[in-house]
Amino acid sequence: MLNKILLTFLILGSAHAADIDSAPPSIGKSVRGKNAVFVDFKKATYNITINKASKKAYAKSVIEFTSFDTGTPIFDLVSSIVKAKIDGVEVDIQAIKAPTWKTSFKTTKSVISPGNHTLEIEHNLSNGVKFDYSGVSVGFFMSDLGDRNFLEKYLPTNLEYDHYKMNIVLNFTNTTSRLVQANGTVKSLGKNSWEIDYPAYFTTSSVYLHSFPDLGIRKLEWVHTASDGRKIPATVYTKSSRVRPDNFKRNTIKYLKELDRDYGPFPHNKIIVYGVGPMNGGMEHCGATITSERALGHELTHSYFARSVMPKNGNSGWVDEAIASWRDSRYKRLSSTTFAGSNMGKHSPYRRTTDKKAYKQGRDFLAHLDYLLRNKKGLRYYLNEFHQRFQHSSVSTKDFADFLKFQSGENFDKLFEKYIWGGTSPILGLEDFSNPNHPKLSEAQLKALL
Numbered sequence: 001m002l003n004k005i006l007l008t009f010l011i012l013g014s015a016h017a018a019d020i021d022s023a024p025p026s027i028g029k030s031v032r033g034k035n036a037v038f039v040d041f042k043k044a045t046y047n048i049t050i051n052k053a054s055k056k057a058y059a060k061s062v063i064e065f066t067s068f069d070t071g072t073p074i075f076d077l078v079s080s081i082v083k084a085k086i087d088g089v090e091v092d093i094q095a096i097k098a099p100t101w102k103t104s105f106k107t108t109k110s111v112i113s114p115g116n117h118t119l120e121i122e123h124n125l126s127n128g129v130k131f132d133y134s135g136v137s138v139g140f141f142m143s144d145l146g147d148r149n150f151l152e153k154y155l156p157t158n159l160e161y162d163h164y165k166m167n168i169v170l171n172f173t174n175t176t177s178r179l180v181q182a183n184g185t186v187k188s189l190g191k192n193s194w195e196i197d198y199p200a201y202f203t204t205s206s207v208y209l210h211s212f213p214d215l216g217i218r219k220l221e222w223v224h225t226a227s228d229g230r231k232i233p234a235t236v237y238t239k240s241s242r243v244r245p246d247n248f249k250r251n252t253i254k255y256l257k258e259l260d261r262d263y264g265p266f267p268h269n270k271i272i273v274y275g276v277g278p279m280n281g282g283m284e285h286c287g288a289t290i291t292s293e294r295a296l297g298h299e300l301t302h303s304y305f306a307r308s309v310m311p312k313n314g315n316s317g318w319v320d321e322a323i324a325s326w327r328d329s330r331y332k333r334l335s336s337t338t339f340a341g342s343n344m345g346k347h348s349p350y351r352r353t354t355d356k357k358a359y360k361q362g363r364d365f366l367a368h369l370d371y372l373l374r375n376k377k378g379l380r381y382y383l384n385e386f387h388q389r390f391q392h393s394s395v396s397t398k399d400f401a402d403f404l405k406f407q408s409g410e411n412f413d414k415l416f417e418k419y420i421w422g423g424t425s426p427i428l429g430l431e432d433f434s435n436p437n438h439p440k441l442s443e444a445q446l447k448a449l450l
């Protein structure tokens with residue numbers, strides 16, 4: 001461990017060096033007797049070409065990363081890979097299963113040494129691309145409820161613990177007038193090409209990208225002034241005739257005011273709201289959301305908790321879901337808890353999805369902490385401080401528990417042990433509660449939203 005920390009310091013010498021310390025353990029000798037190791041991405045450049053005539057999309061990705069161990073580097077991409085190179089030399093790629101959770105990743109067959117490397121990947125992009133009578137649409141929408149539903153569904157990426165700079169270039173072969181909505185800086189490179197540059201604090205769950213023919217789109221744009229004086233461009237747009245953009249805009253302004261008062265100035269450089277029908281619920285990205293009107297307040301809350309203070313992994317995902325759900329309950333206060341215990345923060349370190357118990361049991365746990373803190377300004381006060389302290393970085397459940405303890409002077413360790421890190425009996429392990437704010441959409445439903 002000392003060597004790893006020293007190497008981290010020598011190679012990187014920056015605050016982001018800590019990313020690798022939040023990675024799951026290496027997967028020991030399961031790939032032809034070699035260790036598969038998690039790595040630290042520094043930068044990824046994705047070049048995507050979409051051909052309307054052949055109805056094919058092809059992606060070429062270049063990833064600069066650092067490995068701290070000898071082994072086969074782990075990354076993820078759901079699609080199969082056409083060609084891969086490490087440091088310019090062609091390599092074979094294979095799937096690798098996580099040892100204690102039903103999930104898998106990708107890794108090379110050949111071993112690399114510690115240090116800086118470049119991974120190049122080429123693959124056919126089928127998820128998130130739609131060809132129809134109106135032309136071509138591209139949409140990278142995320143979900144934390146289904147495994148491998150972040151950027152890895154579309155492009156090669158790392159796990160949620162890793163923050164790195166991303167740059168996507170989109171090339172189309174047709175000349176239809178097109179809109180590009182993204183939570184990065186969008187630049188036109190000519191008639192059929194766009195480049196999107198994303199901030200360095202982004203992770204695999206952060207990116208929002210939606211590009212589609214400019215047909216029948218209704219859009220409202222304005223400038224939001226945050227309480228720190230920053231002018232933030234805001235956009236509400238919809239493709240659905242059943243959605244009222246003016247209602248979305250009015251409610252977005254109302255919720256932004258509420259969140260600014262409770263948790264500070266909006267923490268991103270853009271606000272993008274893609275309004276969809278009531279049955280679709282919503283999903284959060286950094287400063288962007290695809291959402292129904294009903295879920296709008298919940299999703300904008302996630303731009304603070306989930307996509308500004310971010311979860312390090314599936315075991316930390318309950319924190320932000322519980323906070324957003326507690327807000328939905330109008331910050332109710334409970335003098336006692338409503339459940340016997342849970343394991344919502346104690347799954348395998350390889351789990352990437354949020355435990356659905358967060359919505360109800362997680363929410364009630366926070367409502368109880370709020371009761372216990374009632375003579376010390378209440379929980380919302382500490383959540384504000386929590387956001388100021390950890391914005392644009394990732395936290396574990398332990399980071400959250402420790403922060404509350406040190407800031408408030410109250411020790412909640414025993415409560416966390418019982419209600420968050422408890423046993424795994426069938427009742428305690430049940431995840432039967434689904435939330436209308438985040439319904440699980442089928443692939444057909446998702447494609448319709450492109």
Ligand SMILES: [Zn+2]
Pocket residue numbers: 298302321324437438
């Ligand atoms: Zn949520």
